[in-house]
Amino acid sequence: MRLSAILATAALVVGGLAAVTSAQRTTSGNVGYFRTQSRVGGTSPGKSWPFLRVSGTQGKFVGISHTMRGPTTRNYLEGDERVFVDGSRTPQIHGTGTEDFYQAGWYFNRETFSTPFHGNTAHLAPATGCPADDDCTGAYRLMIGDAVPFGSSLTFDIEHGWTNDVEGVYSSTAYWYGADQAATAQTDSLTVGDQAGEQQHGYTGQGEVETLDSAFEGDFRNPLTLKATHRVTQAPVTFKLRIDRSNQGVELRRTGDQSVAGQHAEVTVNGHRLPDWVQPLGNRTRRWLEDVYQIPAGVTRGQREITVQLTPKSPWSAASYTAWSLR
Known part of the structure; x- marks a missing residue:
């Protein structure tokens, strides 16, 4: 043909x-x-x-x-x-x-x-x-x-x-x-390891603050690199993030170190027990990873903020958490 x-x-x-x-x-x-x-x-x-x-x-x-x-x-x-x-x-x-x-x-x-x-x-x-x-x-x-x-x-x-x-x-x-307009927008961000930011977002959790200088996956010749603080913990973590009250659900995005594969945490949002957050990927060379957890609208609609509790079932790394409200 x-x-x-x-x-x-x-x-x-x-x-x-x-x-x-x-x-x-x-x-x-x-x-x-x-x-x-x-x-x-x-x-x-x-x-x-x-x-x-x-x-x-x-x-x-x-x-x-x-x-x-x-x-x-x-x-x-x-x-x-x-x-x-x-x-x-x-x-x-x-x-x-x-x-x-x-x-x-x-x-x-x-x-x-x-x-x-x-x-x-x-x-x-x-x-x-x-x-x-x-x-x-x-x-x-x-x-x-x-x-x-x-x-x-x-x-x-x-x-x-x-x-x-x-x-x-x-x-x-x-x-x-x-369409002519975006359907999602970032409404808040927490930098893990930043004392003022953690206090502002009610962050509680253990794990020493470490600095990681590594790359994301993607381009082999010109990798995107990031130097940032993060924490690795197996203890419960709690924090709050602002969201759009008229949201149609929320995406919770984490930036973390994927040198340890198979990270897994139980998730509770605003008192609602949700499915576990499971990330099977791992990379010891290009260690930074951004992954997303979807929070349903039934938990977030009409709310101005979310309170997130993560209970790791394995070593859990995070350098930041951002909330993206769906319109």
């Missing part, structure tokens, strides 16, 4: 969703419009290729069409996708390779293919139309069942080779839905 036919099919699928969205918007008034974001040009060493970067809006990422031109070794396909939702410094999605993202493998070694939701529509060599000494690839993926939602911002990038050092020429068009 030709690339033009594939993109036409994609347009029908996504366009159909846009029609549904438009109909929904007339009744509910809170569903965003279908939008696109396109880029074309040469890749830059050390920098990932941005599929979509938006802020101050809520929405869903629902697909991408992507052409790549690079060395005939095809090692530009070593690039991983990374997805950062609502300003998180830890990627919520971290892939294993470009052809893997397009639901294939081994540098697309089974030749071109197309399905309703993903495909490798073109592979050209110099003899078949790609410029001399280059390799040309076209791919697409529609993320309908696995769309990526976001409340205030989204950064959806992909590397262009191992450590972003493979020169290439890319073009991409991202498909997404977006």
Whole structure:
């Protein structure tokens, strides 16, 4: 199937969703419009290729069409996708390779293919139309069942080779839905280890204050680093955070040291016993991690603050806690 036919099919699928969205918007008034974001040009060493970067809006990422031109070794396909939702410094999605993202493998070694939701529509060599000494690839993926939602911002990038050092020429068009305002906002933040901040937020808990200088996961060549205080404890921890009284639920975000994997704590919010907070991840090299715990609206709606009690079942690290109120 030709690339033009594939993109036409994609347009029908996504366009159909846009029609549904438009109909929904007339009744509910809170569903965003279908939008696109396109880029074309040469890749830059050390920098990932941005599929979509938006802020101050809520929405869903629902697909991408992507052409790549690079060395005939095809090692530009070593690039991983990374997805950062609502300003998180830890990627919520971290892939294993470009052809893997397009639901294939081994540098697309089974030749071109197309399905309703993903495909490798073109592979050209110099003899078949790609410029001399280059390799040309076209791919697409529609993320309908696995769309990526976001409340205030989204950064959806992909590397262009191992450590972003493979020169290439890319073009991409991202498909997404977006409303005109954010659906979540940070309403309070507690810095653990800061005496004034802990007193202000009614923080109680044990654990020596330690300073950690390390990196977050994500970019291999240019990692995001942070030097901050944190506490590690297995004793109960209590603190208060301000929230929006008209919230539709609250996201509690923790920044902590993931050098010890499998962190686990019992959670009580405003006297309500909630499901445990379990974080299985661990990394002894890139130690900083941001993870999120969802607090339902039935516990938070109509309240101006939340009182959180965490009872660790294993060593529990925290450098900060932030409250994000959902609108």
